[in-house]
Amino acid sequence: MITLIYAAIAIAFLILVLGLLRKTLSHEPDECVTDSYSPPSTANGRWLHLSERIFDPTDARWLAEELGFPKLANALIIDRKRLAIRWLEALQAAFDDLVRTPEISPSEAPKAGSVGSWQMLWLTFRFKISISYALLAVKVFGPYHRLIPSFSWVPFSRRSERSFRRPALANSRSSH
């Protein structure tokens, strides 16, 4: 019985390999690469500024607390959550596009194993983990939840946080 299972694994593996090889050898561009949608880049300041608006809870708070429209505030939060997810997915798509960027002179490319290549791989891995976590947190808790848990319940951290935030708050008030 176990032999049959392993034989099935071997056949399934060969079929899988042939299928994947046919697609990776073909010169037709991949469907995920040739999407008509072009993701934005980090150099686009307007697009980055959009994230500050999406993840800023001031509008929803103003609607709920100052104007007294909690239902409208909830609708805004739901809409912002949808936008936040789309923004994060667009950031991920832009990153994937960057990862797929070939080098200008591949013949002179350094060999795999160099320190710079490992650092770039680490940055890629770190981004993938962070974006997956951010997407999960936004989908579960919404766009206005802290993405990194707060340690304000720890007495000494609360004190140090206050002392760290005070000058920043003063600066922001003076700028308004």
Place this chain on the structure above:
Amino acid sequence: MFRVFPLLYSYIIYTFCGCLAMYLIYWLDPQMYPSVYWIYFLIGILAEFMVLVEISDQIFRPLPAIRNLGRALTIVISAALGLIYMLPVVLWSPGRRPALLGFALRASVTKAIILAVLFYVARHYGSRLGRNIGGLMLGFSIFVAMNVAVYAGANAFGSELFAPTLWVMGPLAFALCALVWTISLWELAPLPSMNTISTAPGRDSDAVALELTRFNSELSKLLHK
């Protein structure tokens, strides 16, 4: 070609020379043959993992951001499955022969998993393999698939009953693999041109590193809000 794949050619030379040496030992000193054969066999398995690392290095070579991804995947999967899947059969098998056959089977399954993951990730990132790398991976896959079936049979039916099949199928798997490798490596095929790899314009490695850092810092800013 030897400069691009030094381990692969060393492995092929090792296998052919090892085979000839095994026949000589079998003819001259049959008593010594089993011990020498198992040593040669285990070194061969380790060498196959090294060849896999060398092949995986070439898969993402044109993409600077993930140039080491193939190597990282191969090493991580090998280490993880080595600890949780291959090592137990060596430690807890009733005798030397079932331990070695079980180890060979599980090493082949591990190699199959590594190859499947490499193929999948290459496809996901739109990395075109080209004739050389594609052929090497296909040849290795045929070899690994045949080994999985053969060692599973040897484990199930016992090495005495399965010895004649093993005697034929082992070399046949390697011969098939060597044939595919010979065809694919007949001439050095350059990597597919840039426009077939990606629609994105090419950049130098430093520019990609800078952009990766910018992406990470933008996301970190968002996470720390």
